[in-house]
Amino acid sequence: DQQVKQNSPSLSVQEGRISILNCDYTNSMFDYFLWYKKYPAEGPTFLISISSIKDKNEDGRFTVFLNKSAKHLSLHIVPSQPGDSAVYFCAASARSGGSQGNLIFGKGTKLSVKP
């Protein structure tokens, strides 16, 4: 059973517009959420994270929103740039209870930003 779901395998956006990547989770114990960006033949790169005590975290063009009641988070990129074209992975972990905080990843969404 997938605990972290990214239901859109791909997304195409025009340069300058907003990109919205969505992620749903099922485990109510998750309290730490991250987004990673991955280019082909490279390892994922950490982008931005959010703790469950917050509902929004912003870093430059990237903003992550967390809706705990809906078990949903989203990554907003604005304005989108062609260099943002990559696969974006959502990840979650449960930090409480003495766990190692091992991340559970979604399957990824491939973002294409067209000039």
Place this chain on the structure above:
Amino acid sequence: SQTIHQWPATLVQPVGSPLSLECTVEGTSNPNLYWYRQAAGRGLQLLFYSVGIGQISSEVPQNLSASRPQDRQFILSSKKLLLSDSGFYLCAWSARGNSPLHFGNGTRLTVT
């Protein structure tokens, strides 16, 4: 600054042959270390993690094993590869506590 090295970048091995992938981390001590696999069309699956020398936890039963002979060295091995072992293998490290993972550039393994 911290860096993570993983090699080789690509590997083609016949079924039944052994495997050894190596990962080293520089610029930090006592990191948590991880091996992930990304199979075609799937997300990142945690295979092993380690919180210290000689301490290995396995997340899924499989044909692979891991070892941590030194603080900043993590090795993924197999005695006999299967076709289903093909995939993109990623090593990662994190600081103690709950901090983001930092990934290496991965190894593309093709078992033929």
